[in-house]
Amino acid sequence: MHNVYREIASWLEPLGVNVRIDAVGNFRALYPRDRKSDPRLLIGSHLDTVPNAGRYDGILGVVIAAALIEAWHGEKLPYAVELIGFSDEEGARFGVPFIGSRALVGRVDDDLLNSQDAAGTSAEQAIENFGLHPADIPDAGLHANVCGYLEFHVEQGPVLEQLALPLAAVEAIAGQTRMKFAFRGRANHAGTTPMHLRADAVAAAAEWITIVEKEANAHPEMVATVGSVIASPGAANVIAKEARVSLDVRHRTDDVRVGAVEKLTEQAKQICSRRRLSLNYSTLLNQPAVAMDPFLIEQIEIAIGASGCKPYRMVSGAGHDAMIMAEKVPAAMIFLRTPGGISHDPAEAVLAEDVAKAIECGMHLLHQLASEADFLKGTPRA
Numbered sequence: 259m260h261n262v263y264r265e266i267a268s269w270l271e272p273l274g275v276n277v278r279i280d281a282v283g284n285f286r287a288l289y290p291r292d293r294k295s296d297p298r299l300l301i302g303s304h305l306d307t308v309p310n311a312g313r314y315d316g317i318l319g320v321v322i323a324a325a326l327i328e329a330w331h332g333e334k335l336p337y338a339v340e341l342i343g344f345s346d347e348e349g350a351r352f353g354v355p356f357i358g359s360r361a362l363v364g365r366v367d368d369d370l371l372n373s374q375d376a377a378g379t380s381a382e383q384a385i386e387n388f389g390l391h392p393a394d395i396p397d398a399g400l401h402a403n404v405c406g407y408l409e410f411h412v413e414q415g416p417v418l419e420q421l422a423l424p425l426a427a428v429e430a431i432a433g434q435t436r437m438k439f440a441f442r443g444r445a446n447h448a449g450t451t452p453m454h455l456r457a458d459a460v461a462a463a464a465e466w467i468t469i470v471e472k473e474a475n476a477h478p479e480m481v482a483t484v485g486s487v488i489a490s491p492g493a494a495n496v497i498a499k500e501a502r503v504s505l506d507v508r509h510r511t512d513d514v515r516v517g518a519v520e521k522l523t524e525q526a527k528q529i530c531s532r533r534r535l536s537l538n539y540s541t542l543l544n545q546p547a548v549a550m551d552p553f554l555i556e557q558i559e560i561a562i563g564a565s566g567c568k569p570y571r572m573v574s575g576a577g578h579d580a581m582i583m584a585e586k587v588p589a590a591m592i593f594l595r596t597p598g599g600i601s602h603d604p605a606e607a608v609l610a611e612d613v614a615k616a617i618e619c620g621m622h623l624l625h626q627l628a629s630e631a632d633f634l635k636g637t638p639r640a
């Protein structure tokens with residue numbers, strides 16, 4: 259067993275859990291071990307991370323789940339808890355995110371298994387190299403008695419810190435569009451070509467990028483980013499013939515996001531025609547927003563209030579395993595304040611008192627759900 263699994267197992271096994279590693283490497287611990295046929299609440303997050311990462315993204319949610327099982331130990335609740343540590347959420351190795359949670363909802367397909375890492379190793383081969391059997395992946399699927407999924411996670415942004423709040427209920431995970439644009443003009447000498455006779459690709463892209471920022475500012479809660487600009491030939495004394503730029507637009511409402519993306523595409527065309535350039539573009543990702551379960555959001559707010567904190571609802575701009583789990587079961591998330599709003603960086607931090615509040619909130623939530631018979635009877639959605 260890999261070190262991280264062994265470590266978590268060593269905390270949980272004395273409490274009486276059934277630990278297994280499923281066929282895509284998810285850590286799964288059922289508590290109590292003998293309650294396989296009871297309604298089952300899943301609590302977890304991911305164990306993997308990104309290169310040069312912080313210490314809390316993902317793993318904090320797994321540790322909080324373990325703390326809840328520990329705190330609950332000795333009490334009797336009318337359901338079992340399955341702690342899940344997802345094996346691959348970030349997609350850092352194979353470029354495909356959510357391998358762990360996709361196995362639970364039955365969406366590990368050949369495309370995913372054939373995707374390769376930088377060294378040319380396929381995901382399928384990596385699974386075998388890890389001592390697991392890809393043929394067993396269907397056994398990783400959701401148990402029929404699962405009534406819901408909860409995930410504690412660092413916010414990874416500055417919103418809660420700015421509001422001076424330790425916790426929030428996540429009401430939706432924003433939809434996302436990713437596109438690439440190529441503005442194509444004509445290369446020429448930077449010294450001899452008068453301004454009015456140029457077809458400058460970088461100047462055209464720059465004009466458009468400021469419009470991207472304005473468009474995002476015009477819609478509450480929209481974020482839009484041009485994170486990559488590549489000019490070619492890329493020399494100080496040559497007018498650029500091409501500027502390739504990326505676009506990332508996120509919003510909770512799909513119509514608003516799609517409308518903004520259409521408008522931005524139209525603006526890029528207009529800029530190019532006015533400046534006598536051509537435009538090429540393609541869409542890489544068009545991912546709808548995912549709503550979290552309204553009943554669980556309400557229960558989380560009650561639990562946050564019972565912990566002495568002010569309830570707050572927010573949208574997650576980042577993707578999480580919860581949005582994959584929401585395809586099949588009621589799912590919801592609890593965010594913890596992120597000092598400085600810094601994540602995916604070694605400076606990522608949490609406040610110990612916020613973690614204590616999260617565990618307190620989790621305990622209230624587990625007790626509240628114990629008296630919700632309809633919720634516990636829930637079956638996976640088709």
Ligand SMILES: [Zn+2]
Nearest residue numbers: 304315316411
């Ligand atoms: Zn994460």
